[in-house]
Each structure stands twice: as structure tokens, then as C-alpha cells.
Amino acid sequence: MMKEKSRIRITNYQGKFFYRLIDSFFILAIMYIAIKLNQHVVTMSYVSVALLGVLFYSYIAESLDIYSGWRTAKLRSLSLHTAFCWAASIASLTLLGYFSKTGIEFSRLVMGNWFVGSFIALIGWRILAFATIHYMHKQGFHTRKAVIIGMTTQGQELSANLLKNPELGIVMQGFYDDRAPSRLEGSAPVLGNINDALSLAKTGQVQNVYIALPMQAQRRINQILDAFSDSTVNTYIVPDFFTFNLLHSRWYTIGDVNAFSIFDTPFNGLLNWVKRFEDLVLSSIILLLISPVLLAIAIGVKLSSPGPVIFKQNRYGLDGKPIQVWKFRSMRVMDNGSKVQQATKGDPRVTPFGAFIRRTSLDELPQFFNVLQGTMSIVGPRPHAVAHNEQYRTIVNRYMLRHKVKPGITGWAQINGWRGETDTVDKMEKRVQFDLDYIHRWSLWFDIKIVFLTIFKGFVGKNVY
Numbered sequence: 001m002m003k004e005k006s007r008i009r010i011t012n013y014q015g016k017f018f019y020r021l022i023d024s025f026f027i028l029a030i031m032y033i034a035i036k037l038n039q040h041v042v043t044m045s046y047v048s049v050a051l052l053g054v055l056f057y058s059y060i061a062e063s064l065d066i067y068s069g070w071r072t073a074k075l076r077s078l079s080l081h082t083a084f085c086w087a088a089s090i091a092s093l094t095l096l097g098y099f100s101k102t103g104i105e106f107s108r109l110v111m112g113n114w115f116v117g118s119f120i121a122l123i124g125w126r127i128l129a130f131a132t133i134h135y136m137h138k139q140g141f142h143t144r145k146a147v148i149i150g151m152t153t154q155g156q157e158l159s160a161n162l163l164k165n166p167e168l169g170i171v172m173q174g175f176y177d178d179r180a181p182s183r184l185e186g187s188a189p190v191l192g193n194i195n196d197a198l199s200l201a202k203t204g205q206v207q208n209v210y211i212a213l214p215m216q217a218q219r220r221i222n223q224i225l226d227a228f229s230d231s232t233v234n235t236y237i238v239p240d241f242f243t244f245n246l247l248h249s250r251w252y253t254i255g256d257v258n259a260f261s262i263f264d265t266p267f268n269g270l271l272n273w274v275k276r277f278e279d280l281v282l283s284s285i286i287l288l289l290i291s292p293v294l295l296a297i298a299i300g301v302k303l304s305s306p307g308p309v310i311f312k313q314n315r316y317g318l319d320g321k322p323i324q325v326w327k328f329r330s331m332r333v334m335d336n337g338s339k340v341q342q343a344t345k346g347d348p349r350v351t352p353f354g355a356f357i358r359r360t361s362l363d364e365l366p367q368f369f370n371v372l373q374g375t376m377s378i379v380g381p382r383p384h385a386v387a388h389n390e391q392y393r394t395i396v397n398r399y400m401l402r403h404k405v406k407p408g409i410t411g412w413a414q415i416n417g418w419r420g421e422t423d424t425v426d427k428m429e430k431r432v433q434f435d436l437d438y439i440h441r442w443s444l445w446f447d448i449k450i451v452f453l454t455i456f457k458g459f460v461g462k463n464v465y
Contacts (some may be wrong), residue, residue, distance in 0.1 A: 004393035016067040017443070018274060021343060023061070023278075026121040034113035045105050051094060054087040073253070074165075075130045082122050090115050090122060091171050130167070144234070146170050146208035147197050149182040151177045154238050154257070155212030159188070161255025168254065173200075194224060201231040204319065210259060212238040225262055229398040232319040235263040265404045266442040275377065278447060283371040290365060297328055297362055304353035305332050305457045310366055315383035320403045323375040325383050326366035330354025367409045379447045380408025381435035382419075392428050399428075402435040405442075410454040412438035 031050040061067065066081045082180055109274075137143050146162065148155045155175065162172040166198035175190045176197035184190065200206045209228055213221055221237070228235050236259040252259050268273050286296075289340070298309045310326055317323035331349040350358065357363040370376035376383070381402040384392075393399045413419070413434035418427065 005097040016156065018271065019067045020058055020061075022125060023057065023122060026125065027054050027057060027118050027407070030117040030121055034110045034117060038107060038110050040110055043100070046110070049097075049106065049111075050325050051091060052096070053089055053114075053317040056092045056364050058087055060085045060088050075127065075167075078126060079123050082126060083119065086119050086122055131304070133169065137167060143171050144207035145173050145205065146210060146338075147173045147191075147200065147206050148175050148210045148212050148215075148238075149197060149210040151175045151179075151188065151190055151195055152184050152212045152214065152240070153185050154240050155210070156186045156188065157213060158210055158238050158254060158257045161257050165255045168348060170254070173206060190448075194227070195430055197218070198227050198231070201228055201233040204232075206233060208234045208236065210238050212237045215240055222450065226397065229263060230393055230400050232267065232400055233263070234261060234402050263398075263401055263404065267405065274444060275447075276374070278444060279371050279377050280420045282451070283368045287368050287372075293363060297357060297365070300353050300357075301328050305329075307332070314386050315382075315407065316389050316403055317375050317383070317384060318388075318403065318406045320400060323370075323383075323407075325368055325376065325407070328357055328363040328366060330358045336365075341390075350391070364409060371409065375406070377406040377408045379410055379412075379438075379450045380405050381411050381438070382414060382431075383407035392425075392432075392460045393424055396432050398431050398433055398436060401439070402432055405439055410450060412450055414442075415450060415453045415457045 021312055028050050031046060031053075031243060032042065035046055038048075042236070060081075064081050064085060066078060066085065085111065094103075097106070133142075148159060159172055159175070162168065162170050171193070175186075176192050177184060177190050178193045178196055181190075197206070197209065203210060209223060211224055213224075215221075225235065238259045255396045301309045307329055309329060311329040311331075312324045312326055315323055315325045329352065331354055332351060367376055371378055389399075411434075415436055418431040418434055438450075
């Protein structure tokens with residue numbers, strides 16, 4: 001049984017891996033270019049020093065934490081830290097070459113070109129990335145509307161930083177607070193109470209919520225977190241002190257203000273493209289491999305009972321937005337009405353052939369077309385019926401947070417046995433618990449692990465009817 005986890009934690013932001021990968025690529029590529037431009041031969045000595053350069057740079061960069069909060073960092077600060085990391089790496093290599101008496105093996109021209117070229121590349125791609133992001137934000141792409149809960153000193157400081165740094169792409173909407181005007185710590189207008197902000201969150205009118213209440217108001221903060229967990233907004237706490245236990249959170253720097261996320265998506269910036277690339281490649285390969293199976297099942301469905309081969313179900317997708325999920329039809333009559341009617345053992349609506357494809361998950365194969373379409377992912381929380389969502393979001397705490405990512409064909413909950421009929425609240429709570437654990441733990445390698453385990457554990461379930 002999976003142990004219950006606390007509300008807040010520090011999670012290693014998986015984007016670090018890809019930013020490191022880009023830096024490492026440039027360091028190695030510039031070495032190769034420098035060797036070829038100066039008409040030298042690539043030797044093991046050059047390969048070794050290039051790899052040592054990557055190793056030293058990665059270690060120093062990690063020590064300075066230059067990969068955390070990359071999207072919301074300041075370009076000047078990030079560039080200075082990057083320059084220092086590379087300069088320190090070069091100094092380390094120089095000292096190593098001096099004491100090991102191996103410096104004579106290398107061309108000074110090659111090494112000089114490598115030092116300067118890598119410096120330009122490491123700074124240059126960051127400048128280009130920031131310029132691109134800034135331009136997109138100015139054009140209104142990938143911006144997020146934000147509200148601040150709490151007219152406090154740290155809330156006003158955050159607001160000032162958001163207004164001062166438009167390149168962050170976070171558009172400040174205003175303050176919301178339940179307290180009497182005499183208890184507020186500033187003169188900025190308060191647009192409404194916290195329930196008003198919650199309404200904006202539930203209707204998708206804001207994407208970021210920053211809670212800037214005093215940390216001694218822990219009970220009130222917990223109530224607010226519980227309330228906003230019934231939405232899909234990114235939720236952050238802007239603390240007025242930093243000594244509490246941060247077990248499950250991600251730190252961000254917004255201008256000069258520190259904040260940590262409570263409810264957040266792992267797919268920001270580059271990682272969103274990585275996840276999409278993974279889905280496109282895997283779904284394309286799988287569809288090519290299973291095309292004969294798709295044809296055979298389509299014929300079986302058509303022969304089993306009158307009606308269409310494909311059944312389209314209404315589901316909630318990313319951020320709780322409605323999508324249509326494709327399945328091979330397995331029932332004589334299917335319903336997307338307001339009442340939840342799950343398939344049960346011996347359900348008369350299920351055809352004999354339908355029972356087979358449901359039990360083996362073959363009815364879900366058309367969802368690879370949903371993945372190509374972009375409404376689903378290979379790996380993610382399984383999509384539930386709309387009526388199910390409306391029922392359980394009022395019963396299961398943090399239920400809607402599973403919609404922070406696209407629904408998947410397979411998922412962490414399914415390979416751990418939480419697949420099929422959820423006839424009790426406890427079963428749904430366990431499924432949601434694993435879904436949220438997946439979101440917190442996501443990495444490319446975690447997805448690959450789940451896909452691999454699905455082959456052995458995820459297709460057949462004893463609770464699937």
C-alpha cells in the first residue's frame with residue numbers, strides 16, 4: 001500500500017535534465033568545431049577534456065542551482081551565474097592540466113576557441129530563449145492571469161515584481177481578501193473576497209493563484225488550499241518566513257520574490273514539448289504496429305451488434321476542459337447522461353465480444369488517435385466520465401488536480417492495480433492518490449517505466465467488466 005504523503009514537498013524540477021542536456025551539447029559540439037576549424041584530429045585527450053568540462057560545469061551549475069526556476073529567473077542574474085560556472089570550470093581544467101603536466105598535449109588555439117565559443121553558446125542560447133519567450137508574452141502567447149490572496153506586505157511585493165517584470169508572462173489581475181479593510185496592510189484596491197477568486201479559478205478566468213497570507217494563519221491557508229484543489233489553477237504560497245518543512249514543493253523566484261508551488265503542472269516550457277514529442281513518436285509507432293489488430297477488432301465489433309464501430313465518450317481533459325475520447329464500442333447501449341452507470345459484472349449491455357475487448361483493454365486502442373490529436377497522452381491519469389467527475393470532486397479531496405495533465409491511455413494507478421470499476425469512495429481515493437503521485441514524480445524515464453510495466457500489468461484487470 002502506498003504511504004500517505006504530506007501536502008507540501010520539494011520536487012526536483014524535471015526540466016533541469018533537459019537544460020543540462022542543452023548545455024552539455026554545446027560544450028561538446030564547440031570542442032568538435034574548434035578542433036575541425038583548426039585542422040586538428042579528434043583524439044581521446046580532447047574527448048576526455050571535453051567530458052571533464054561538462055562534468056565540472058554541471059557540478060558547479062548544480063551547486064549554484066542555476067537550473068531551478070529557470071522560466072521565472074532574471075536573464076542578467078542567470079547569465080552572470082552561467083558565466084561564472086564556465087569560468088570556474090575552465091580554471092579547474094587549467095589547474096588539472098598544470099598539475100598533471102598534460103597541458104602540452106593540447107593546442108592553445110583549439111582550447112582558446114573552445115573556451116570562448118562555449119562561453120558565447122552557453123550565454124547565447126539563454127538570451128535567445130529569453131528573447132523568444134519575451135516576444136511571445138508580448139504577443140499574448142503563453143501568458144497567465146494571476147490573482148493574489150491576501151493584501152499583505154509580501155503580497156504587495158509580489159504584485160510590484162509581477163508588474164515590473166512583464167517578461168515573466170504573468171499578468172496581475174488584483175488582490176482578493178476576506179479580512180476587514182482595517183486589517184489590510186496596503187492601500188491597493190481589493191477586487192473581492194476569496195470565494196470570488198475561487199469562482200474565477202473554477203471558470204478558467206485565472207491560471208495562477210498566489211496565497212500571500214501570514215504563515216501563522218495555517219488553518220485558513222489549509223482551507224483555501226482545499227477550496228482551490230477543486231479547480232485546475234496553479235497554486236503557490238508566498239511565505240513570510242522560510243523555516244517550515246517543505247516536503248513536496250517546487251521553489252520559484254518571481255522577480256525578487258520567492259514562492260513555492262502547491263498545485264502545479266510538471267509540463268512547463270520545454271517539458272511540454274518533450275512530453276508532446278514523446279506522445280507523437282510512441283503513438284505513431286504503436287499505431288503502425290497495431291493497424292492489423294485495429295482492423296480485426298473493428299470487424300468483430302461490427303459483427304457483434306448493430307451500431308457504429310467507434311464510440312465517442314465525453315470526458316474532462318487538460319485543465320478540466322471537455323474532450324471526446326474514442327473507444328471501440330463494447331455495449332449495445334452506451335450513455336453519457338447525468339447519472340453514473342458503470343459497467344458491472346454480468347452487465348446485459350455488454351456484448352460477448354465487447355466483454356473480451358474491455359477485459360483486455362483492446363477497446364481503448366483508438367485512443368492512440370486521441371494522442372495524435374493532442375487531447376490525450378500515452379501516460380497520464382485515466383479519463384473518467386463527466387458525471388463521475390462531478391460526483392467525486394465533492395467527495396474526494398484534491399480530485400480535480402488530476403486534470404493538471406492530459407489524461408492517458410495508461411497510468412501509474414492502473415499498473416498498481418487501481419483499474420476498472422470504482423464502486424467505493426476508497427477505491428477512487430486510491431486511484432486519485434496514485435494519479436497525483438504520478439504528477440509529482442513525472443519524468444521521461446518514469447513514463448517509459450509505466451509503458452513497459454503496462455505490457456505486463458496494465459492490460460488485464462480483475463475489476464474490469
